[in-house]
Amino acid sequence: MSDLRSNQQRLWDAHMEMAVFGATPKGGMGRLALTDDDKKARDLFVQWSTEAGCEVRVDGVGNIFARRAGRDTNAAPVMTGSHLDTQPLGGRFDGILGVLSGLEIVRTLNEHGVEHEKPIDVVCWTDEEGSRFGAGCVGSNAFVGRRSVEETLKMSDADGKSIGDELKRIGYAGSEPVGGFDVDSFFEIHIEQGPILENEGIQVGAVEGAQASTGYMVTVTGEEGHAGTLPMVLRKDAMHGAARMIDAVDNVAFDFDPHPVITVGHLRVRPNSRNTIPGQVIFTIDSRHPDDETLAAAGRAMINACERIAGERGLDVSIEKTSHRDAVTFNNDCVEAVRAASTALGITCMDIYSGAGHDAINMTHVCPSGMVFIPCEDGISHNELENARPEDLAAGTDVLMHAVLQRAVRL
Amino acid sequence: MSDLRSNQQRLWDAHMEMAVFGATPKGGMGRLALTDDDKKARDLFVQWSTEAGCEVRVDGVGNIFARRAGRDTNAAPVMTGSHLDTQPLGGRFDGILGVLSGLEIVRTLNEHGVEHEKPIDVVCWTDEEGSRFGAGCVGSNAFVGRRSVEETLKMSDADGKSIGDELKRIGYAGSEPVGGFDVDSFFEIHIEQGPILENEGIQVGAVEGAQASTGYMVTVTGEEGHAGTLPMVLRKDAMHGAARMIDAVDNVAFDFDPHPVITVGHLRVRPNSRNTIPGQVIFTIDSRHPDDETLAAAGRAMINACERIAGERGLDVSIEKTSHRDAVTFNNDCVEAVRAASTALGITCMDIYSGAGHDAINMTHVCPSGMVFIPCEDGISHNELENARPEDLAAGTDVLMHAVLQRAVRL
Numbered sequence A, B: 001m002s003d004l005r006s007n008q009q010r011l012w013d014a015h016m017e018m019a020v021f022g023a024t025p026k027g028g029m030g031r032l033a034l035t036d037d038d039k040k041a042r043d044l045f046v047q048w049s050t051e052a053g054c055e056v057r058v059d060g061v062g063n064i065f066a067r068r069a070g071r072d073t074n075a076a077p078v079m080t081g082s083h084l085d086t087q088p089l090g091g092r093f094d095g096i097l098g099v100l101s102g103l104e105i106v107r108t109l110n111e112h113g114v115e116h117e118k119p120i121d122v123v124c125w126t127d128e129e130g131s132r133f134g135a136g137c138v139g140s141n142a143f144v145g146r147r148s149v150e151e152t153l154k155m156s157d158a159d160g161k162s163i164g165d166e167l168k169r170i171g172y173a174g175s176e177p178v179g180g181f182d183v184d185s186f187f188e189i190h191i192e193q194g195p196i197l198e199n200e201g202i203q204v205g206a207v208e209g210a211q212a213s214t215g216y217m218v219t220v221t222g223e224e225g226h227a228g229t230l231p232m233v234l235r236k237d238a239m240h241g242a243a244r245m246i247d248a249v250d251n252v253a254f255d256f257d258p259h260p261v262i263t264v265g266h267l268r269v270r271p272n273s274r275n276t277i278p279g280q281v282i283f284t285i286d287s288r289h290p291d292d293e294t295l296a297a298a299g300r301a302m303i304n305a306c307e308r309i310a311g312e313r314g315l316d317v318s319i320e321k322t323s324h325r326d327a328v329t330f331n332n333d334c335v336e337a338v339r340a341a342s343t344a345l346g347i348t349c350m351d352i353y354s355g356a357g358h359d360a361i362n363m364t365h366v367c368p369s370g371m372v373f374i375p376c377e378d379g380i381s382h383n384e385l386e387n388a389r390p391e392d393l394a395a396g397t398d399v400l401m402h403a404v405l406q407r408a409v410r411l
Helices: A008-018 A036-051 A096-111 A138-143 A149-154 A163-170 A196-200 A238-255 A292-313 A332-345 A359-363 A390-408 B008-018 B036-051 B096-111 B138-143 B149-154 B163-170 B196-200 B238-255 B292-313 B332-345 B359-363 B390-408
Strands: A055-058 A064-068 A078-083 A120-125 A185-191 A204-210 A212-221 A261-263 A267-270 A280-289 A316-325 A349-354 A369-374 B055-058 B064-068 B078-083 B120-125 B185-191 B204-210 B212-221 B261-263 B267-270 B280-289 B316-325 B349-354 B369-374
Touching: A008 A036, A008 A096, A008 A390, A036 A055, A036 A064, A036 A096, A036 A120, A036 A163, A064 A096, A078 A096, A078 A359, A078 A390, A096 A120, A096 A185, A096 A390, A120 A138, A138 A149, A138 A359, A149 A163, A185 A332, A185 A359, A185 A390, A196 A204, A196 A349, A204 A332, A204 A390, A212 A238, A212 A292, A238 A261, A238 A267, A238 A280, A238 A292, A238 B238, A267 B267, A280 A292, A292 A316, A332 A349, A332 A369, A332 A390, A349 A369, A359 A369, A369 A390, B008 B036, B008 B096, B008 B390, B036 B055, B036 B064, B036 B096, B036 B120, B036 B163, B064 B096, B078 B096, B078 B359, B078 B390, B096 B120, B096 B185, B096 B390, B120 B138, B138 B149, B138 B359, B149 B163, B185 B332, B185 B359, B185 B390, B196 B204, B196 B349, B204 B332, B204 B390, B212 B238, B212 B292, B238 B261, B238 B267, B238 B280, B238 B292, B280 B292, B292 B316, B332 B349, B332 B369, B332 B390, B349 B369, B359 B369, B369 B390
Parallel strands: A078 A120, A078 A185, A185 A369, A204 A349, B078 B120, B078 B185, B185 B369, B204 B349
Antiparallel strands: A055 A064, A064 A120, A204 A369, A212 A280, A212 A316, A261 A280, A267 A280, B055 B064, B064 B120, B204 B369, B212 B280, B212 B316, B261 B280, B267 B280
């Protein structure tokens, strides 16, 4: 088994070529889903996959599947992949590694003439980041039936442009049905997006599960007024109320052990004029914890804090739960395949838990799934400074390749 | 003197006609400077002024002057006016009253065949609100030489569009020189934008002066990171730091007696994605107080609070003073002219202080200046609900007309 290795330089070069589309001045990526840059990235993936002999299909929500045929053409495929879209100020590896590792596996198998029983599908999921259309894992959600295709296509961005229209515009409104076929198993390789592997000096994480997560939208409503004339005691300043709520929400994390992670990442002010007392502030809360009960308790504490502050300041507050995912445990056979591949290849491996959401979590609804983590520099992600080492990309890809081959039955 | 009165219905109707351009669903106005709606409002003012026999001139920063000739064509004009632009969510009277009262005075003088020695200029100043190009009183600042024409034309909005280009686009890049001619005196009528006149049951305020004001731009810089993976204790969350600063800045107001007014009206988050820890937050502070020294002390307290919080949270903060205006006292002869006109007309009047900035404050740099305030409903302004009574508009206009005629020397 340990004879077969990926090509580290080729894998790295693919990342650098893909990083051209949506590159930011500080060396990061700003490639929002279904933009012109996303189209260019998709086109390059399709071109590379076709050149590698894959059959490429695109489904009705823009998910791209590149298939390396197996001997048994009727067998359910072993699937691997991730996404090519990024945060507005993100990095060159988050998601992209998962797609390009899959491609590198196909190229390596071609090079060595390796055959397998079941087909291997490399997938690029549509809009994993959720930075543009309001919710993440759009493509895999539709694939596993968690959101209907119709609803998916209607989701729209801040300018009112829908996923359906944007898919058509960039040429990725595919003709294949969304989901509805058997998948043998799904593996996703991803940078850890946290500091643990790097701190421990270990090359690969076998991901056991993912934490629970709940998102909220908080709308604070006061009264607009002139900044120069309305006395302080008569004000209903939505910005000041929101500021106190954000401080309180953040502090809730420290009331639980281990701390949940709580983030107010998005905020907008109405009318957002420097000489008008804000009449309305809307902000999001992202909260996550490995334990469902603890996360629910933290949610109740945050809601209580916001309502208390609104009452003290004469403001109205409404808090909407916009997303929720229970904690997830990955399939034990898949996790074991990752551990076994690492051992066989002599690559250091530890069990780890995912802090972030991933398409692989959706895939647990339809097939045995697992993930491979690799270290990223200083644990930094969702940031232009996100970075990873070529040798870690290659080591993770090797582990992924052997786990996939074990499921696909190498001939 | 008391024979001459404005036409209350005509004045009110002019406001309602002008309120069509940029009307908002809740009955307010969103007519940012140099937009298509601002052009329509300007066109209507030019049309009405021309129909009333005025000679209309437009200067190089788009200020519009409609002149009713005096017997002495060489005399410096008595000037009155205000602005037609509004806040993003503003009202139908802020600024607009000052322009339409001037027009109503011309119409009334025409109707009664009244002549005067000096010319009377009705002015519409460009971009008083400052909601689009970053600073207020743009037209009057250029007129009095506080900002060069060149610098003024270069000022740009969030989309990078400059005042110079936008003036050309809407046809108001005029050929007249900016300022540089003598003005006998300047009067501006305006809604109070505060609750005092209404609470006292008085129809007109003779404005003695305006409070000092200082604006700041605060930039809080932390580090972006993944909302799901970076432990709370390792975060440098610019949003959380900014929230604490806003709370502290607001609380500073209550350490001084009487309280300054302090407002955080504008805020933006970078990258503003719900699942990314914010790396940067930029917000404005607007602070005002009648006493220069007290305002300076409040400013030092706010800066200290922001720097202390940044230090505690491992964040960088930079605080830039973006605007400053000392407290202003209006010309005593002008204030007295307002008081005298009220007495002669039997209209109730009290001395009052302005909480807001106005073009009249700029005009104190070049000529004797004064203001007339009228009540507005519940003191609400910079708000779609801003409202005023037809009889108060007319009473204020009558006082303004007689103060202007006293300076222009009625024949």
